[in-house]
Amino acid sequence: MLSWRLLVLFLHVTAVIVALGGSLFSTFALTPVLIQELAPAERIKVVRRVVRRLGVIVLSALAILVVTGMLNVLFIGAISILLAVKLVLVVVVIILALYQYGTLGARIWRLSATGPNPALPELQARFRRVGLTVGVLVLVIVYLSLGLTRGTGAIELVTFG
Amino acid sequence: MTDKTVARVVGRLTALAILVTAVSTISYGLGVHMVVRYFEPRAGAWWNAHEFVFAQTAATALGLLIGIRIGARFIDDARARRRSLATALIIAALALVLATPLCGTIARFGWSGHSGAVRDRLVGAAGYDVAGFLLKLVFALVYALKIVVLALMLGLVVVGLAMLATSFAERAPAAEKLP
Numbered sequence: 001m002l003s004w005r006l007l008v009l010f011l012h013v014t015a016v017i018v019a020l021g022g023s024l025f026s027t028f029a030l031t032p033v034l035i036q037e038l039a040p041a042e043r044i045k046v047v048r049r050v051v052r053r054l055g056v057i058v059l060s061a062l063a064i065l066v067v068t069g070m071l072n073v074l075f076i077g078a079i080s081i082l083l084a085v086k087l088v089l090v091v092v093v094i095i096l097a098l099y100q101y102g103t104l105g106a107r108i109w110r111l112s113a114t115g116p117n118p119a120l121p122e123l124q125a126r127f128r129r130v131g132l133t134v135g136v137l138v139l140v141i142v143y144l145s146l147g148l149t150r151g152t153g154a155i156e157l158v159t160f161g
Numbered sequence: 162m163t164d165k166t167v168a169r170v171v172g173r174l175t176a177l178a179i180l181v182t183a184v185s186t187i188s189y190g191l192g193v194h195m196v197v198r199y200f201e202p203r204a205g206a207w208w209n210a211h212e213f214v215f216a217q218t219a220a221t222a223l224g225l226l227i228g229i230r231i232g233a234r235f236i237d238d239a240r241a242r243r244r245s246l247a248t249a250l251i252i253a254a255l256a257l258v259l260a261t262p263l264c265g266t267i268a269r270f271g272w273s274g275h276s277g278a279v280r281d282r283l284v285g286a287a288g289y290d291v292a293g294f295l296l297k298l299v300f301a302l303v304y305a306l307k308i309v310v311l312a313l314m315l316g317l318v319v320v321g322l323a324m325l326a327t328s329f330a331e332r333a334p335a336a337e338k339l340p
Contacts, residue, residue: 073267090314102324
C-alpha cells in the first residue's frame with residue numbers, strides 16, 4: 001500500500017491540484033469578488049499581495065510537479081510519444097508561468113506600490129489571460145497523463161524505438 | 162556582483178559545458194580512448210573509464226544552464242534577474258549531483274537512435290564498416306541531447322525557485338498589510 005512510487009505519484013497529483021486549483025480560484029472566485037466589493041485603492045493592495053503569494057504557490061507546485069514527474073518516468077521505465085508530447089507541454093507551461101510571475105507579476109508588484117496606476121488594468125488582464133492559458137495547458141497535460149495510464153496511448157502500446 | 166559579471170560567469174560556464182559535452186560525447190561515440198591509449202596507456206585507460214561520466218555530467222550541466230538562461234529572460238527587473246541568476250547557479254551546482262544520474266537514467270528510455278532507418282541510411286551513405294562506427298556516435302549524441310532536454314526542464318524550475326528565494330522573499334511594508 002505504501003511505496004515510494006505511490007508517494008511520488010501522490011505528490012505529483014497534489015502539485016497539479018494545488019497549481020491548477022490556486023489559479024482557477026484566483027481567476028474565477030477571488031478576482032470577480034474583489035472587483036465588486038473593494039474600491040480600486042484597496043483592491044490593488046490585495047491584488048498585489050495575492051499575485052505574490054499565488055506566484056510562490058504555483059511556482060513551488062510546478063517545481064514539485066517536474067521533479068516528481070521525472071521520478072515517475074523513472075518508475076515507469078519507458079518514454080512514449082504521449083509522454084514526449086506531455087514533456088514539451090510541461091516546458092511551455094513552466095515558461096508561461098515564469099513569464100506570468102517573473103514579468104507580469106513583478107510589473108504589477110512594482111507599479112502598484114504607489115497605489116492605482118493606469119497601466120495596471122491591462123497588465124492584470126494579461127496576467128489573467130496567461131494564467132488561463134497555463135490552466136488549459138495543465139488540463140491538457142492531465143488528459144495526456146490519463147491517456148498514458150488508462151487510454152490506448154499506454155506505455156506498452158506506443159513506445160519509441 | 163554586477164549584471165555583466167553574472168552574465169559573463171553564466172556565459173563561460175555554458176561555453177565550458179558545451180565544450181566538455183561535445184568532446185566527451187564524440188570521444189565516447191568514436192572510441193577516442195583507443196587513440197589516447199596508443200600514445201599514453203594509463204591516460205587512455207583513465208579516459209576510457211571516465212569519458213561517459215564526463216559526457217553525462219556536462220550534458221546535464223549544459224541543460225541546466227540553458228534552462229536557467231531561458232528562464233532568467235522572463236524576470237523583468239534587472240536587479241531581481243541578477244540575484245535570481247546567481248542563486249539559480251548555486252542551486253544548479255548543488256542539484257547537479259542528483260540531476261546527473263536522474264537525467265542519465267531517464268535518457269536511456271525511449272528512442273536511442275538505434276533504429277533500422279538510421280542504420281540503413283548510414284550504411285547507404287558511408288558503407289557498412291564506417292556505419293557501425295557512426296551508429297555508436299549517433300547513439301551517444303542522441304543520448305546527450307536527451308539529457309540536455311531533460312535537464313533544461315530542471316533548469317527552468319531552478320530559476321523559478323531562485324526567483325522565489327530572492328525577489329519574492331521581499332515582503333510588503335507593514336503599513337500596507339490589511340487587518
